Amino acid sequence: MIEWITALLLLLGSLLMLLAALGALRMPDLLTRMHATTKAGALGGGTMVVAVAVFFDDGAVTARALAIVAFIILTAPVAAHLIGRAGYFVGIPLWEGTLKDELKGRYDPETHTLASEEAKRPTPTEERKHDRD
């Protein structure tokens, strides 16, 4: 019975990983590629580690496996957020079918500031003038 569950979980996890790789190859731009790799990749990796926990049926192994799963679930969204943010700031081209880009026109890539931030903060020239006074 345990062999069957392990085999099923291993195959399921590896198929999800294959799906993530295919998505990364076929999707049109960075953000959709990340959408494929982050979700399917994290779920596939978690499933395969759970397969190990089921196979060994031992408290220490299960604890380590659950630690890996928790770690993957905690870090995958953070890493995806960081890379997506950095990619947007670097100026990657978005897919032509993109419907909503709320930062468009409100972000200055040269000074790395948002329009809402600029309204609050004094501009660099004003600041320099203030220093001279």
Next chain:
Amino acid sequence: MPILDWAVNATFVILSLALVIIFIRLIKGPSLPDRVVALELIASLTVGFIATHAVATGMANFLDVAVVLALTAFLAAVGFARYLEKGGYRSDD
């Protein structure tokens, strides 16, 4: 247990196929963030390989390697994102 042997072999084949596919994306790019995403998926594929190998050999100690690899992959992604955002030298555009 023939079913488990069969499943482990099939899992290795599927993971290798996924590795080849993501490697195409790693080479094609076209930008550095795309390559970072590909590298991150390669790291989680390697965690899958380690898990499968632990089942194949019956040695649970391999899970420790998977823990460390997952940790360093996350740190590498954070480092790459920081490098991109702070404007390091890039030759891809």
